[in-house]
Amino acid sequence: MATTVPVLLARDQVHRLLRHGDLVSRLEAALGKFSRRGSEEEREEVVQPLRTTVPLRKYRGYLGLMPAYMVEEDILCAKMVSFYEREEGCDLPAHEATVLLLDPQRGNVTAVMDGTAITEKRTAVVSAISAKLLMPARAEVLCILGSGSQAASHYETFTEMFSFKEIRVWSRRRERAEQFARSVQGPVAVCSSAKDAAQGADVIVTVTMATEPVLLGEWVKPGAHVVAVGACRPNWRELDDDLMREATVYVDSREGAYKESGDVILSGAAVFAELGEVINGTKAAQSEKTTVFKSLGMGIQDAVCAKLVFDQWKRQQ
Ligand SMILES: NC(=O)C1=CN([C@@H]2O[C@H](COP(=O)(O)OP(=O)(O)OC[C@H]3O[C@@H](n4cnc5c(N)ncnc54)[C@H](O)[C@@H]3O)[C@@H](O)[C@H]2O)C=CC1
Numbered sequence: 001m002a003t004t005v006p007v008l009l010a011r012d013q014v015h016r017l018l019r020h021g022d023l024v025s026r027l028e029a030a031l032g033k034f035s036r037r038g039s040e041e042e043r044e045e046v047v048q049p050l051r052t053t054v055p056l057r058k059y060r061g062y063l064g065l066m067p068a069y070m071v072e073e074d075i076l077c078a079k080m081v082s083f084y085e086r087e088e089g090c091d092l093p094a095h096e097a098t099v100l101l102l103d104p105q106r107g108n109v110t111a112v113m114d115g116t117a118i119t120e121k122r123t124a125v126v127s128a129i130s131a132k133l134l135m136p137a138r139a140e141v142l143c144i145l146g147s148g149s150q151a152a153s154h155y156e157t158f159t160e161m162f163s164f165k166e167i168r169v170w171s172r173r174r175e176r177a178e179q180f181a182r183s184v185q186g187p188v189a190v191c192s193s194a195k196d197a198a199q200g201a202d203v204i205v206t207v208t209m210a211t212e213p214v215l216l217g218e219w220v221k222p223g224a225h226v227v228a229v230g231a232c233r234p235n236w237r238e239l240d241d242d243l244m245r246e247a248t249v250y251v252d253s254r255e256g257a258y259k260e261s262g263d264v265i266l267s268g269a270a271v272f273a274e275l276g277e278v279i280n281g282t283k284a285a286q287s288e289k290t291t292v293f294k295s296l297g298m299g300i301q302d303a304v305c306a307k308l309v310f311d312q313w314k315r316q317q
Pocket residue numbers: 083093094095119123146147148149150151171172173176207208209210211212214229230231232295296297298
């Protein structure tokens with residue numbers, strides 16, 4: 001049998017091929033499927049082991065390995081994502097990711113593609129799905145804490161999917177927040193403190209590399225929805241204990257949250273539901289209460305995106 005050479009897809013190609021409009025329904029379906037993994041039969045529909053994380057102590061970083069197999073869709077995929085605690089002013093990226101798409105029958109790699117664009121887009125879309133389900137009715141004010149890559153993808157996705165009257169951003173260094181405001185396609189108010197940005201907001205997105213809380217419960221309006229995207233290590237925090245204990249907590253994966261999320265583990269907060277359980281109608285969307293969606297990222301989200309990118313690429317050949 002002839003050997004096949006994997007297709008190589010660079011960041012700009014992946015960015016162009018991965019259309020936001022295609023993602024929402026596919027990611028909702030994948031989240032729902034993941035959360036139906038109760039029975040033996042369903043468990044076989046989605047195979048997604050917990051992320052393996054290799055510490056890179058010398059560089060204050062980690063390599064995360066995220067394989068996933070979606071049986072019905074026949075998508076076999078593995079993402080490698082490295083992430084680092086960078087010093088202020090360091091020019092190196094905080095994240096780098098590569099996604100391998102494999103032929104599940106033969107086991108060979110069919111495509112090697114940039115995973116950074118995939119990570120940026122799918123994370124923001126999953127956050128927006130949480131907001132669609134859990135934010136208060138008539139949400140008007142969006143607050144973004146952090147001004148990096150995820151802040152940009154969240155701004156783009158949230159402004160595409162919702163109509164907020166006011167959007168605020170805060171970053172540790174004001175000039176970064178100002179730079180962010182200049183770079184996005186639309187208005188955003190730069191705030192001098194996280195407290196100023198968060199107070200009165202209906203939806204608060206935390207997209208920082210913080211290891212200590214940047215958002216305190218006392219600033220959060222009752223009924224607001226918080227999307228916590230950072231703090232993906234068991235000893236890292238973005239949210240304080242008050243917020244975690246008072247809010248109804250939703251996650252992408254229970255196992256992931258109890259293994260990786262410092263906000264969940266260190267606060268002792270109970271996870272109420274997975275997003276997929278809300279999508280499936282087996283758990284309630286308590287949008288009238290203060291809610292937190294603790295996102296950690298899942299291999300199936302990358303798998304859905306990788307297949308879309310590859311199919312789109314093939315169509316254009
Ligand atoms: N849940 C998920 O699926 C994913 C989560 N992430 C996480 O999202 C977060 C943001 O990622 P990117 O935007 O790609 O990173 P980035 O490096 O582009 O931006 C990070 C932002 O955090 C700020 N920051 C760094 N240290 C801070 C501190 N101690 N306190 C307050 N702010 C601080 C920086 O100023 C910057 O605005 C990271 O924690 C990352 O690990 C990233 C990808 C997927």
